[in-house]
Amino acid sequence: MPAFATDHKTDPGYLDIAANGRGDEKALMAHRALRRTGAGRPHLVEIGPGGGAAVTALASALRGRGQRVDLTLVEVPGVSSDSLARAVEEFSDVGSCTLLRGHATDIGRLLDRPADVVSASALLHEVYSYGGGYAGIHALMRTLPTVLADGGFFAYRDVYAVDGPSLHEPVTHAYDAPSWLRFLRMFVPRYLHEGTHPYHHAQDELLARQDSAIVPIEDLDRATCAVLRAPVGLLREIQRHYITFRDHAWRSGALGFIPVLEGHLAADWLDARTGHKRVHYTLTAADRLPRSQRAMLLAVSEPYGDHYVVDGDIFDECTDIALAAFLAAAERGDAECAAVWEGWVEREGRETYAYFTMDELITAVAVHSTEAEGARHAVLLPAQAEDIVVRRRDYYNRYLARRLPNPLTDAKQMILFSHIDTADSETLGQALAAIRGTCSKHSLARIYAALTPGG
Structure with missing residues (x-):
């Protein structure tokens, strides 16, 4: 099993900045749960607070409302950040805050009292990758039910998977952009060989074709359109990892420019509905763009204080050109580019x-x-249809639609699970009605069978 990448995950450039955005969204379901709990002074547990974005957002939301909250943070040993320390200090205005060291799978031994709300963001992929695969998740x-108080909540947020009954459904995708073809060559073989993933069955085989001939993925021609036949979940992984690497390369400065990805300048929308925005950026000493392309970028940009601003579509085009050159240099062994690539x-x-998928997640948790151990028979389910939320990433979806023939939706999925006593037939009935629009009949039958053991 891979060791947790503590050094890389605690680097200030990652934890304090790159992984510390969207605090309001990360805290959304936890805040809703706090408003619904009947506890006088609720006990909130956040697993994996990272840089503290959700802690800061909650402190802001609770300030002035009179509700005091006892917050317990559970973080992996060795993971720390300056931004989390500041967030903890801010939270002292609205309650108490305690930091515990341990792993999510040990939460039952770490907590000394029940939680009214347990909150986590992007937790399950960490448990899957470093804590025992599906066995660790299950x-x-x-x-979770053993640490929740009666009527408690589990608020969860993660990457949106795909529409469909299963991530193992085979689909066909095409790629013709040089930067994507190089990424496929470099990323996919290592992910399949070294990564923790579920795509091991015979029907999960990835087949790549160029000019109708089957080609090993690591030998793709960077100048020829590639057609991949693979499980939709694997293609979702490829797409998502490309986006995360693109952000990583931007932040490194190795492409020759660094966009503003946090704060109000990161949301300079021309049309938010379609994901069209202006990008604010600074130049760096590195230069992966051809001279003519760099000159074109500057020609269509405008000075804005100490940096430049340009149409996001143009910036994305320049990024892919620079990324293709960057990945080619990394393949050749260029020290700077190889170090950025290997770090990611x-x-x-x-x-x-x-x-x-949303269906699979709700069903698995339920x-x-x-x-769970204990005499009381209970279940974790969304109690209302509003407890199931999908938030699209319109800027990334715009880029993906312009670059790929059949892109997969980039979004976040958020679910607020209620700890429901199965003897509470009214609340249980409402919950089953709430998930009918998301869960398949097969999944509903599995949940029903779990609720009525022995028939």
């Missing part, structure tokens, strides 16, 4: 992000939560 799902692979390149 063990966590069985543990070590931190994120082996992780499986999307392996549960079924395994009924297997």
Whole structure:
């Protein structure tokens, strides 16, 4: 099993900046749960607070409302950040905050009292990759009900998987952009060989073709359109990892420019509905763009204080040109480019992000939560249709639609699970009605069977 990439995950450039955005979204379901809990002074547990974005957002939302909250943070040993320390200090205005060291799978032994709300963001892919695969995830799902108070909540947010019944459904995708073809050559063989992923069955085989001939993925011609036949989940992994690597390369400065990815300048929308925005950026000493392309970029940009601003579509075009040159240099062994590439692979390149559809996630949590130890028979399910939320990433979806013939939706999926006593037929009926629009009949039958053991 891969060791947790502690050094890379605690680098200030990652934890304090790159992985510390969208605090309001990360805290959304936890905040909703706090408003619904009947506890006078709720106990909120956040697993994996990272840089503290959700902690800061919650402190802001609770300030001035009179509700005091006891917050317990559970973080992996060795993971720390300056931004989390500041967030903890801010939270002292609205309650208490305690930081515990341990792994998510040990939460049952770490907490000394029940939680009214347990919150986590992008947790399950960490458990899957570093904590025992599906067995680790299912063990966590069985543990959650044992640490929740009666009527408690589990608020979860992660990468949106795909529309469809299964991530193993075979589909065909085409790639013709040089930067994507190089990424396929470099990323996919290592991910399949070194990563923790579920695509091991015979029907999960990835087949790549160029000019109708089957080609090993590591031998793709960078100048010829490639057609890949693979499980949709694997192609989702490829797409998501390309986007995360693109962000990583931007932040490194190795492409020759660094866009503003946080704060109000990162949301300079021309049309938010379609994901069209202006990008604010600074230049760096590196230069992966051909001289003519760099000159073109500057010609269509405008000075804006100490940096430049340009149409996002043009910036994306320049990024892909620079990325193709960057990846070619990394393949040749260029020290700077290879170091940036290997740093990203070590931190994120082996992780499986999307392996549960919304249907699969709701079903898995429900079924395994009924297997929790204890005399009380309860289940974790969304109690209302509004407890199931998908938020699209319109800027990335715009880029993907312009670059790929059949892109997969980039979004976040958020679910608020309620700890429901199975004897509460009214609430249980509402919950089953709430998930009918998301879960298949087969999944509903599995949940029903788990709720009525022995028939």
